[in-house]
Amino acid sequence: MDWTELLEETGFSELISTIWGTMSKGGQEILELPEEERTNERMVRMMQMIAEEWKNYLELPDAGGMDVEIVKRLDDEPVFSSFYRVDRDLFIPFLTEEELKSYGISLEKLEEMDALRREGELVKPEPYLNEALPIGRKATCSAPYLIHTYSVILRMLEKGRVFEAGTGSGYHLAITANLGFEAYSADIDPELCEFAKGNLEKLDQDILKRVKIEEANCLDPESKFIRENAPYDAVYFTFLYPKEKAETLEKWLDYLKPGGFLLAPLQHSGTTGRLVLFQKALFPLAYRFGAGCFSLGRD
Numbered sequence: 001m002d003w004t005e006l007l008e009e010t011g012f013s014e015l016i017s018t019i020w021g022t023m024s025k026g027g028q029e030i031l032e033l034p035e036e037e038r039t040n041e042r043m044v045r046m047m048q049m050i051a052e053e054w055k056n057y058l059e060l061p062d063a064g065g066m067d068v069e070i071v072k073r074l075d076d077e078p079v080f081s082s083f084y085r086v087d088r089d090l091f092i093p094f095l096t097e098e099e100l101k102s103y104g105i106s107l108e109k110l111e112e113m114d115a116l117r118r119e120g121e122l123v124k125p126e127p128y129l130n131e132a133l134p135i136g137r138k139a140t141c142s143a144p145y146l147i148h149t150y151s152v153i154l155r156m157l158e159k160g161r162v163f164e165a166g167t168g169s170g171y172h173l174a175i176t177a178n179l180g181f182e183a184y185s186a187d188i189d190p191e192l193c194e195f196a197k198g199n200l201e202k203l204d205q206d207i208l209k210r211v212k213i214e215e216a217n218c219l220d221p222e223s224k225f226i227r228e229n230a231p232y233d234a235v236y237f238t239f240l241y242p243k244e245k246a247e248t249l250e251k252w253l254d255y256l257k258p259g260g261f262l263l264a265p266l267q268h269s270g271t272t273g274r275l276v277l278f279q280k281a282l283f284p285l286a287y288r289f290g291a292g293c294f295s296l297g298r299d
Helices: 003-009 018-031 039-059 066-072 077-085 097-101 107-112 144-154 171-178 190-200 224-228 243-254
Strands: 116-119 122-125 133-136 139-141 161-165 182-187 211-215 232-237 256-269 272-280 288-295
Touching (some): 039 077, 066 144, 077 144, 077 171, 107 116, 122 133, 144 171, 144 256, 161 171, 171 190, 182 224, 190 211, 243 272
Parallel strands (some): 161 182, 182 211
Antiparallel strands (some): 116 122, 272 288
């Protein structure tokens, strides 16, 4: 399958630019809420603002297909409840100033927004900004709006077995498990696997029963842990999938159950990507088909 051709020729629209404005505008509004408000309530408010911004997408003349179905479901209550039950603050570590700056983050800008916490010589950004945040080891915790979108798509399945490629801090995995899925996850970095496990242990024990994390290279679908737990109702990637490895995505479709979803932010150019959403057909003669494709970043 020529994934590059798919990205270039797809008729699905890119996400509206107001969503990107919400990333900073909405984050600032959240920071201005009274301090006595519970932090997880702040995150739910953030998701509600993002959902409202997304609704504008339906008004675009070329909105259609799976994109519309996703947008119609953005105010799904179980998804909001899952964000409410998982405090993102538990998954964002304190780092040295040098580590934070290595991500291209301006401490001065964060301090200006009153969005920088200090603990001795260590610092970390306000967890309730709607942005990808650093967790060390050159990894990040995905932006809430993106996790929200993935969660809405998973909710179309309602239940089942999910594989998450790229464990990171474990935050996205916790959201998925809270939605009731049996959740498997792998990361190529063993230290991040241990970091995620430690974070998940801070949550309800019922969540731990539904998750399993192991070290594995998620660009190699033949890895034992990945292969032995297939088939999955959904597979999603939390990292930008390199376009030079795009041909390996085809193998992941073989690990899906009929009707299952594959979500991958496929590199488009530089550090921008487009979310490729595929659903495996229910009937063997129509083995698989593209369900949609939309932008995750500005070109």
